[in-house]
Structures are given as C-alpha cells and as structure tokens.
Amino acid sequence: MDVKRMLEGKVAIVTGGTRGIGFSIVKKFLNAGASVVLCGSRQESVEKALGALKEENSEYPVTGMWPELTDYAAVEKAAAEVKEKFGKIDILVNNAGISARESIYDYKPEDFARIMNLNVNAVFYFIRAVVPYMKEQGGGSIVNTSSVVSLKGQAAGCGYPTSKFAVNGLTVSLARELGKDRIRVNAVAPGVTRTDMVAALPEEMVKRISAAIPLARVGEPEEVADAFLFLASDMASYVTGEVLSVDGATIP
Numbered sequence: 533m534d535v536k537r538m539l540e541g542k543v544a545i546v547t548g549g550t551r552g553i554g555f556s557i558v559k560k561f562l563n564a565g566a567s568v569v570l571c572g573s574r575q576e577s578v579e580k581a582l583g584a585l586k587e588e589n590s591e592y593p594v595t596g597m598w599p600e601l602t603d604y605a606a607v608e609k610a611a612a613e614v615k616e617k618f619g620k621i622d623i624l625v626n627n628a629g630i631s632a633r634e635s636i637y638d639y640k641p642e643d644f645a646r647i648m649n650l651n652v653n654a655v656f657y658f659i660r661a662v663v664p665y666m667k668e669q670g671g672g673s674i675v676n677t678s679s680v681v682s683l684k685g686q687a688a689g690c691g692y693p694t695s696k697f698a699v700n701g702l703t704v705s706l707a708r709e710l711g712k713d714r715i716r717v718n719a720v721a722p723g724v725t726r727t728d729m730v731a732a733l734p735e736e737m738v739k740r741i742s743a744a745i746p747l748a749r750v751g752e753p754e755e756v757a758d759a760f761l762f763l764a765s766d767m768a769s770y771v772t773g774e775v776l777s778v779d780g781a782t783i784p
C-alpha cells in the first residue's frame with residue numbers, strides 16, 4: 533500500500549499531539565492522508581504545534597483542541613465536537629502521558645493519583661466517549677501509548693509503570709469486548725525515545741542507556757510513530773489486542 537494513502541479519508545484524534553512522540557504521530561498521519569485533530573494540554577502549545585505543521589505544509593488538514601483530559605464531561609464534549617465537525621471518528625490515539633521517578637518512601641498519594649488520572653482514567657474517558665460513534669459507523673481503530681516499563685516495571689516511580697500496565701489491561705480487554713463492533717484496540721510500547729526529555733540528557737547518560745539496548749541506540753519518535761500508523765491503518769485489519777514493543781529489544 534502507498535504510505536501516502538494509508539489513512540486516506542480517515543479522521544483521527546491524537547492526544548498529547550503537541551510534541552514528542554505525539555507530534556510525530558500527527559505528522560505521520562497527515563502525510564498518510566488523514567484529517568487530524570491534535571489535542572494538547574494548553575491552547576498555546578496547541579497553537580504552536582499547529583503553526584509548525586502549517587509552516588511545513590499549509591494544506592495539512594489539521595485542527596487542535598485542548599480539553600481537560602481528566603474531566604469526563606470535557607472529553608465527551610470534545611469527542612462530540614469532532615463527530616459534529618467531521619461526521620465520524622475513525623482513529624483515536626491516546627498518547628498524552630506523564631511520568632515520575634519518586635521513591636515509594638517519598639511518593640505522595642496525590643502524585644500517584646495525578647499520574648493514574650492522566651495515564652489511565654483519561655484513556656478510559658476518551659475511549660468511552662468515542663466508541664459509540666465508532667460502533668454506529670461500523671468500526672474504528674484505537675491505539676494507546678504504553679511503555680517498555682509495562683512489561684517488567686521500573687526500579688523507582690512505581691506510579692508510571694503501574695499506569696502503563698493498566699493501559700495494557702484496557703487494551704487487551706477492550707479488544708476482546710469491541711471486536712464484535714469491528715473496533716480494534718492496540719497499544720505501542722516504546723522504549724527510551726529521543727523526545728525533548730531525552731535530548732536534554734547528557735550524551736554520556738544516553739550512551740549508557742544505549743549500551744543496554746541490543747540495537748545500541750535510543751529510538752526516534754518517527755520510528756515509534758510508524759508503529760502507530762501501521763496499527764491505525766487497514767494494513768492491521770486483523771490485528772487487535774496487541775501491545776507492540778518498539779524498543780530495539782531493550783532488556784528491562
């Protein structure tokens with residue numbers, strides 16, 4: 533299939549689309565022919581991302597919104613607005629997420645709740661809000677962002693891996709529940725990926741991280757976005773309930 537037409541005619545929502553992995557997903561989807569609604573946490577960051585995309589290609593069919601993802605009513609309203617404007621929602625990418633590395637001895641319950649609210653509850657909220665539309669229109673594709681830490685955990689900051697284990701749980705459970713409605717649900721589990729956060733690390737540290745990866749380097753956001761493109765597209769029409777690692781075979 534021609535990559536430029538992989539998502540031709542599709543309408544996609546991408547949360548956390550303003551930077552990092554999400555921004556690459558948005559670009560990849562636009563270049564594959566989709567109309568994309570990019571969600572971010574603030575109006576300024578959404579407008580900045582839209583500006584950067586339009587500078588690259590003023591014809592990109594991309595718009596933005598900034599619903600409070602941890603508020604179900606706001607998410608439901610955002611989904612209804614997309615449906616109203618485009619007539620359908622084919623693809624939902626739940627990518628917004630935060631991480632933390634506190635020790636359990638310092639972990640504040642409110643910090644644990646904050647991470648679960650965005651990384652898990654908001655994923656459930658957006659899925660809950662779009663599936664009635666997807667069912668009504670005869671199907672859809674949902675792709676969630678998990679993480680390499682969803683397989684073996686991490687040695688500090690238990691909230692983050694816990695949230696990503698939950699993302700995997702939602703993914704495989706909903707794949708089973710929604711298959712009959714022709715809605716596929718998958719996840720991508722990136723390893724360490726060169727987003728702003730990683731770019732800010734000292735080169736020495738990046739080298740140390742890379743040494744534990746069989747492919748001997750960290751991943752690029754575009755490489756992770758390719759997995760989203762595949763799972764979102766009809767090329768993956770018989771793939772559901774999968775958590776696809778894109779981590780160079782990282783040994784946790």
Ligand code: NAD
Binds near residue numbers: 571601630631723
């Ligand atoms: P990033 O910090 O560069 O981008 C995060 C995105 O989430 C931004 O678009 C931001 O606007 C959005 N966001 C953050 N808080 C939000 C909030 N409260 N409400 C709405 N949106 C919010 O992150 P990234 O590294 O690109 O990570 C994207 C996803 O990939 C996350 O789910 C993260 O857990 C996952 N991930 C990243 C890596 C990595 O190495 N970068 C590895 C594994 C998994």
